[in-house]
Amino acid sequence: MSTGSGAPVIRVDDLSIHLQTGEPVVEGVTFDVAAGEIVGLVGESGSGKTTTALSLLGYTRPGVVVRGGTVEVGGESVLHRDGRALRNLRGKTVSYVPQDPGGALNPSMRVGAAILDVLRAHRAGARSDESVRSALERVELGSDPGFAHRYPHQLSGGQQQRVTIAMACVCDPPVAVLDEPTTGLDVLTQDRILAELRRLRDEDGMAMVYVTHDLAVVAQMADRIVVMYAGRIVENGPADEVIERPRHPYTRGLVEAIPDFRHPRALRGIAGVSVGVGDWPDGCAFAPRCAHQQLRCHEALPELEETVPGHHVRCTRWMELDLHESGRGGGRERRAAATEAPLLDVAGLEARYRSQRSGRPAVDTVSFAVPPGRCVALVGESGSGKTTIGRCIAGLHVPAAGTISFDGLPIAGAARKRPLEVRRRIQIVFQNPFESLNPRQRVRSAIVRPLRVLRKLSRAEADREVGELLERVKLPARLGDRFPVELSGGERQRVAIARALAARPDLLICDEVTSALDVSVQAAVLELLQELQRDLHLSMLFITHNLGVVACVADTVLVMDQGSLCETGPVADVLATPTHEYTRRLLAAAPCLPDAAL
Amino acid sequence: MRARFRFLRTGSGAIGASIVTFVVLVAIFGPYVAPHDPTAPVGLPLSGPSSHALLGTDFLGRDVLSRVLYGGRSVIGFALAATLLAYAVGLTIGLVAGYTRSLVDPVLMRAVDVMLAFPPLLFLLVLIAGAGTGIAVLVVGVAAIQAPGISRIVRTATLEVSTRGYVEAGIARGERAFAVIGREVLPNILAPVLVDAGLRFTYSILIIASVNFLGLGLQPPNSDWALMISENRTYIQLNAWSVLVPAAMIGMLTIGINLTGDAIARSLGRSYVPRTMRSVAG
Numbered sequence: 113m114s115t116g117s118g119a120p121v122i123r124v125d126d127l128s129i130h131l132q133t134g135e136p137v138v139e140g141v142t143f144d145v146a147a148g149e150i151v152g153l154v155g156e157s158g159s160g161k162t163t164t165a166l167s168l169l170g171y172t173r174p175g176v177v178v179r180g181g182t183v184e185v186g187g188e189s190v191l192h193r194d195g196r197a198l199r200n201l202r203g204k205t206v207s208y209v210p211q212d213p214g215g216a217l218n219p220s221m222r223v224g225a226a227i228l229d230v231l232r233a234h235r236a237g238a239r240s241d242e243s244v245r246s247a248l249e250r251v252e253l254g255s256d257p258g259f260a261h262r263y264p265h266q267l268s269g270g271q272q273q274r275v276t277i278a279m280a281c282v283c284d285p286p287v288a289v290l291d292e293p294t295t296g297l298d299v300l301t302q303d304r305i306l307a308e309l310r311r312l313r314d315e316d317g318m319a320m321v322y323v324t325h326d327l328a329v330v331a332q333m334a335d336r337i338v339v340m341y342a343g344r345i346v347e348n349g350p351a352d353e354v355i356e357r358p359r360h361p362y363t364r365g366l367v368e369a370i371p372d373f374r375h376p377r378a379l380r381g382i383a384g385v386s387v388g389v390g391d392w393p394d395g396c397a398f399a400p401r402c403a404h405q406q407l408r409c410h411e412a413l414p415e416l417e418e419t420v421p422g423h424h425v426r427c428t429r430w431m432e433l434d435l436h437e438s439g440r441g442g443g444r445e446r447r448a449a450a451t452e453a454p455l456l457d458v459a460g461l462e463a464r465y466r467s468q469r470s471g472r473p474a475v476d477t478v479s480f481a482v483p484p485g486r487c488v489a490l491v492g493e494s495g496s497g498k499t500t501i502g503r504c505i506a507g508l509h510v511p512a513a514g515t516i517s518f519d520g521l522p523i524a525g526a527a528r529k530r531p532l533e534v535r536r537r538i539q540i541v542f543q544n545p546f547e548s549l550n551p552r553q554r555v556r557s558a559i560v561r562p563l564r565v566l567r568k569l570s571r572a573e574a575d576r577e578v579g580e581l582l583e584r585v586k587l588p589a590r591l592g593d594r595f596p597v598e599l600s601g602g603e604r605q606r607v608a609i610a611r612a613l614a615a616r617p618d619l620l621i622c623d624e625v626t627s628a629l630d631v632s633v634q635a636a637v638l639e640l641l642q643e644l645q646r647d648l649h650l651s652m653l654f655i656t657h658n659l660g661v662v663a664c665v666a667d668t669v670l671v672m673d674q675g676s677l678c679e680t681g682p683v684a685d686v687l688a689t690p691t692h693e694y695t696r697r698l699l700a701a702a703p704c705l706p707d708a709a710l
Numbered sequence: 711m712r713a714r715f716r717f718l719r720t721g722s723g724a725i726g727a728s729i730v731t732f733v734v735l736v737a738i739f740g741p742y743v744a745p746h747d748p749t750a751p752v753g754l755p756l757s758g759p760s761s762h763a764l765l766g767t768d769f770l771g772r773d774v775l776s777r778v779l780y781g782g783r784s785v786i787g788f789a790l791a792a793t794l795l796a797y798a799v800g801l802t803i804g805l806v807a808g809y810t811r812s813l814v815d816p817v818l819m820r821a822v823d824v825m826l827a828f829p830p831l832l833f834l835l836v837l838i839a840g841a842g843t844g845i846a847v848l849v850v851g852v853a854a855i856q857a858p859g860i861s862r863i864v865r866t867a868t869l870e871v872s873t874r875g876y877v878e879a880g881i882a883r884g885e886r887a888f889a890v891i892g893r894e895v896l897p898n899i900l901a902p903v904l905v906d907a908g909l910r911f912t913y914s915i916l917i918i919a920s921v922n923f924l925g926l927g928l929q930p931p932n933s934d935w936a937l938m939i940s941e942n943r944t945y946i947q948l949n950a951w952s953v954l955v956p957a958a959m960i961g962m963l964t965i966g967i968n969l970t971g972d973a974i975a976r977s978l979g980r981s982y983v984p985r986t987m988r989s990v991a992g
Contacts, residue, residue, distance in 0.1 A: 506882045527884045535884045548875025552897040558876070561893075565883050611879065 120144035121286050121319045122168060127181035129163055129172060135390035137163050137176060138343045142416075145336075147286060148317040150309075152330030152351065154366065155340035156386045156630045157601070164340065165289050165323045167191070169206055170198045186286055204234045207280035211292040213272035217264035223248075223275050224260025227282055234283050247282040251275070251308055269494075270301035274308065281312060290322045294329065298493040298657050303701035306333055325630040328370045328660075328703040331355050339363050342387050342397035345416060349423030355705055359425035361433070362398045369635035371660030372704055373687050379664050381636025385600065396428070404433055453520065454481035455651045456505065456619055461514035463500050473512060474500045476675040482619065487645060487652040489662040489683070491698070492672030498655050499543075501672075502621045505653065506540040518619070536566040539612035543624035545604035549596040555582075555607050556592035562614040581610040585640060602633035606640070613644070620645075623655045638665055659702045663687055671695045717970070717977040726969025733963045737782025744776040748933040756948040765951040768942050774952045777933040781956060784934045785922075786963070789914035792849045796856035796910065801903075803857070804864025805891055809872055819865070825858040831920065838926050848927050852914050863906050867899035874898075901978040908971020912964040919960055935959050 122145035129138040138160040145151045155161040163176065167183050170190035183190050186205045193201070202208070210216040218226060224244045231243055248254045251274040264272055273293055280288050290309070294302040310333065312318055322333055330337055330351065337354040339347040339362065347360040358364045365382035384401035387393065393400060399409040406429065414428040427433070463475040475497040482488045490498045503509040505516055507527025515522045518538065524530050539562075542548040549558055556578050563574035579589040585606040596604055605625060612620055622641065626634035642665055645652055654666055662669050662683060669686050671679040671694065679692040690696045717723035745764075746752050751771035752763055759766045765774035803822070807815040834851045841847045871877060872895065880890040919936035921927040928934045930941065935956035942952040 506878075507884075508878050508882055527882045530884060532884065535882070538882075540879070540882055542875035542878065544875065548879070550876040550894055550898065553876075553893075561880075562883060565885060608875070615883075 119146070121147045121186055122321065123182070123184040124164070124168070125182045125184075127164065127167060127183060128179045129160070129167060129176055130179045131389065132175050132177055136179075136343055136392070137389050138167075141181070141340070141343075141345055143338050143345065143348060145287070145319050145321060147319050148313060149336065150313055150320045150322055150334045152327075152334035152337040153321055153323045153340065154325065154327055154330060154337055156325055156632055158342075158386055158388055159340040160343040161323050161340045162291060165291060165321055168287070168289050168321060169202055169208055199233065203230050203280075203285065204283045205285050206287040206289060207283070207285045209273075209276050209280045209288060209290045209293045211295055213276045214264065214269065216276055217272055219264055222261050222263055223267070226264075226275070227260075227279050230279050231282050243282065247278045248275075250281055250312065251278045253278065268301075269297050270304060273297065273301075273305055277305070277308065277312070281316070281318070284316065285318070287319045287321070290320055292324050293322075295324070295326075299659070299698060299701045299703075300493060302329075302703070306703075309333065325632075326370075326703070327355065327366050327631065328372075328705055331705050332703055339366070342392050343389075344397065344426065345424070346398065346426045347424065348416070349419075349425075352706065353420070353423050359419050359423070359430045359433075360398075360427050361402045361404050365401075366632055367705065369632040370705060371635070371638070371658065371664045373659040373663040373699065373702060374704060376663035376683070379635040379638050381634075381639055382632045385602075386632075396426070404429060452484055455484045455519060456482040456653070457517040458501070458505070459515050459517070461501065461504060461516065462512045463497070463504055463509055464512045472675060474675055475504070475511075477514070478672075478675075478677055479514075480670050480677065480680065482651050482653055484618070484651050485645075485649045486667045487654055487665055489654045489656060489666035489669045490672060491656060491659065491662055491669055493657060493698075495674075496672040497675040498672050499623055502540065502623045502653060502655050505619075506538060506621055507535070508540075532566065536562075536615045537618040538621070539615050539617035539619070540621040540623060541605070541608050541612050541625050544628055545601045545608060546628070548608045549604055549611075551596055553595075554592065555594055555596065555599070558596075558607060559592070559611050559614050562611060566615045577614070581614055582607075584613060584644070585610045600633075601629050602637060605629065605637055609637075609640070609644075613648075617650065619651045619653065621653045621655070624657070626661065627656070627658070634661070641665065659687065659698060660704075671698070717973040720973045720976065722969045723973025723977070726966045726971075726973060729962050729966030730970055733782065733959055733966065734786065736779065736959070737786050740779030740782060744773075744779040746773040746776040748772060748777045748780040749931045756945050756952075758949055759951065765955055766949040768938070768949070768952045769945050774938075774949070774955065777938055778935070778955050778959065780933040781935045781938055782959060784928055784932065785915055785919060785936060785960065788845065788849055788918050788927075789852075789911055792852035792914045792918070793856065793907065793911045795849060795853035796860055796914075797907065799853065800857040800860025801864050803861035805868055805895065807861065808865040808868025809887065809891055809895060811869070811872070815865075818861070822858040822861055825854070826862075828855075830855040830917065834917065834921060835924075835926065838921070843926055843929065845928070848918060848921060852917055855917065856910050856914065860906065860910065863902060864899065867902050868895055871895050871898045901975045904978065905971050905975040908967045908974075912967050915960060915964060 125142050127138060127141040128136065130136050141164055153161045153165055166172065167178065168185060168190065170193055172178060178191050190201060227244050227247050228240050244260050245254060248259060253259050253271065253274055267275065294305050297305065309320065313320060322330060324330055334351045337349065337351050338345055339354065339360065341362050347354060347358065347363045354363060355367060358367055368380050369382065371379055382401055387397055393410065395410040395412055396414050399405045402409065408428060414426045416424045416426045417430065418424050419430060459479045461475055461478045462473050464473045478501060480488065490501060492498045500509055504511045507530055510525035517523065518534055523534050527535055559578045559581055560574045563569045563577055569577065578592050582589050582591060587603060587606050591599065591603065599607065626637050629637060638661060644650060656662060666683050669681065669683045670677050671692065673694045679686060679690065679695045686695060687699065690699055718727055749772065752773045753767050753771050755767060755769050755771040757767050763773045763775065768774055768777065803818050807818045833855060837851045838847055877890060877894045880894050918927060922934055922936035923940040925940065928937055930937065938956040939953050946953050
């Protein structure tokens with residue numbers, strides 16, 4: 113990758129952003145971005161990365177104020193400017209690509225009109241049709257002349273994101289801020305968007321600040337990586353340096369948390385919980401979670417020191433620590449093929465949505481088996497029907513045809529029609545941790561419910577078991593009295609797992625359980641699921657689009673494409689020697705770390 | 711303060727609740743403190759305020775103050791009854807339609823569309839023309855006007871909540887629809903429903919007042935705020951209090967209920983949002 117040269121187009125110096133109530137959100141952040149350079153701004157939720165990125169547009173969220181420092185973009189200061197000056201700046205000098213394109217595009221505006229809107233704000237009397245066409249061509253949406261007349265809801269997620277990129281580029285700004293632009297897109301689409309962005313950088317020399325929590329993505333994209341933790345930069349250096357030879361234990365933790373399908377290994381989440389705004393400790397903010405902490409780490413805030421030219425790290429012990437050698441998880445043991453009778457047997461399953469009476473069903477004659485104590489992964493893009501299969505097995509979607517046999521006996525389609533024992537033994541954990549718990553109930557009542565309904569425990573017995581279950585998922589028992597809003601995403605997902613475990617299930621359906629979580633949190637949740645599977649002899653149906661996760665948790669993999677299975681087999685075989693074209697494309701698109709990092 | 715009274719801490723919640731409390735107290739205890747019989751003449755018709763009749767007398771010489779003190783029960787009582795009845799019907803239809811998402815939904819909703827197509831006041835007048843004037847007719851009629859709109863709102867909120875993980879977890883546990891709706895769905899659609907309930911109640915008051923004003927609801931010589939406005943409006947230059955005071959009572963009640971409803975909904979809504987910016991970790 114070419115590194116940028118010449119004067120920096122972005123210069124952030126000693127930037128401090130606080131809540132209006134005084135707690136710091138971002139403190140003493142300093143970095144430069146050269147023309148044509150892609151800088152990855154990496155950190156967990158709450159690390160201040162998005163706040164920093166938004167300040168490049170002269171924007172702070174309500175309730176947040178810039179307390180000190182300067183931000184210069186293209187030689188001009190962007191802080192403390194009035195509305196008019198900011199409007200001139202945004203779009204022309206620095207543009208923004210949002211995380212959720214569906215929410216960012218005006219649903220009542222055609223694509224062409226939306227792009228034109230940006231253009232007209234900065235260039236009066238621009239040649240409209242011409243400019244819109246060329247903007248769409250730049251993001252490879254130019255082939256269909258009618259495209260500009262479509263509405264956002266007529267586009268796929270990937271197309272929507274490319275439209276927002278076209279809007280960001282239409283005025284040729286020297287700088288673009290990208291806020292997790294591929295989060296929520298499946299791997300194939302993500303791969304296309306990333307290629308698009310790289311091309312824009314190469315052709316137009318646009319500098320980019322790429323905000324993400326996923327190091328595997330920036331490893332492919334960025335020239336330089338800035339790692340933030342608790343509002344401060346903890347490491348800043350050339351991308352390959354940071355990924356391959358991280359100097360900060362936190363960066364190392366982030367690298368180790370990335371599941372990689374080529375090198376399946378036991379994942380390790382970073383211990384503990386990321387510190388929230390207002391809870392920053394004295395000394396190094398990461399120290400309480402750090403495996404290498406010493407007394408002095410807690411005493412004074414480490415300075416950002418230069419290790420080699422261009423590589424800075426904020427750790428008092430960077431010289432003594434050799435993080436690259438420290439405790440690499442070994443590869444997973446491969447379990448022998450199952451010989452026992454399958455626990456779950458799905459034969460000729462066909463499922464349709466109500467709106468879809470005719471045509472191709474969402475799930476088309478799918479057959480597979482889950483042996484006892486094993487983990488079967490179901491992989492595919494969004495819309496491939498994988499979630500629908502999970503819902504059929506859980507009794508939430510009545511199949512149109514086919515049989516689902518559990519422990520040798522065929523079971524009814526609707527949960528209500530299944531015997532209590534079957535309902536107890538099959539449990540499901542849902543994708544979105546923010547919607548899977550009732551916001552009006554305490555954690556305790558969420559867990560008590562299955563105990564009462566499915567295991568017929570008395571109120572007192574159920575109450576006693578809540579504490580045990582919370583401990584099982586590594587949450588303190590006092591969390592039982594909290595409401596879901598008081599929990600983080602990872603904690604909520606653990607509660608959802610505890611709710612499923614409360615029934616003492618034999619089969620656990622995990623529907624994209626980690627896709628809404630940060631990479632480091634995902635590692636911790638996967639670690640937990642593996643442990644539970646081993647200790648409780650659980651069978652799992654693991655639905656995901658992340659092949660790295662599959663390699664880490666599953667024994668067998670089923671690849672789905674447009675409603676049917678296109679490839680099945682032991683994980684190691686399928687990932688090493690894929691036979692189906694679609695599997696190959698998925699593997700090629702999956703973001704990976706360079707080999708040197710592993 | 712308990713969480714459910716948190717709305718009182720907001721400005722609009724405190725003001726709204728005080729207004730409503732005042733008007734309701736007047737309606738409930740007014741008859742006990744009224745200085746005169748509301749139906750008996752106490753002086754010359756349409757005389758101004760005096761020490762004998764603090765707000766003067768109406769067109770038949772009855773004491774305006776006493777009539778105001780007596781006249782709240784009917785308005786508030788009928789509106790409350792009509793709104794509760796409307797909710798019993800509308801909430802049931804909305805929950806069933808939204809939760810089952812089966813054939814019941816389109817059937818119920820098309821029926822609701824038909825109801826919504828009638829101009830409400832006209833519907834009520836036709837009903838009264840057919841069934842006669844009477845309190846029961848009035849209450850049922852107003853409930854019938856309100857129920858379709860309620861079911862619409864409840865259905866939309868239910869549809870959204872029904873796809874959430876906690877609802878599906880309940881379904882997968884094989885719980886009865888009644889239990890899932892009561893535990894998982896209903897508490898989570900309360901915020902929009904409560905705002906709506908406030909608006910519905912005020913609308914019920916206004917429509918009952920309109921019908922009373924037209925002389926098709928409560929009949930004279932009953933004392934009723936709306937009836938008072940209707941009776942005395944032609945003599946407003948002679949004793950303005952006989953119109954202004956009952957009008958102010960109805961106005962205060964509507965405004966107060968709306969302020970309170972908004973404040974409650976906002977305080978309920980807040981529990982969906984984290985109190986502090988918490989990190990997604992752990």
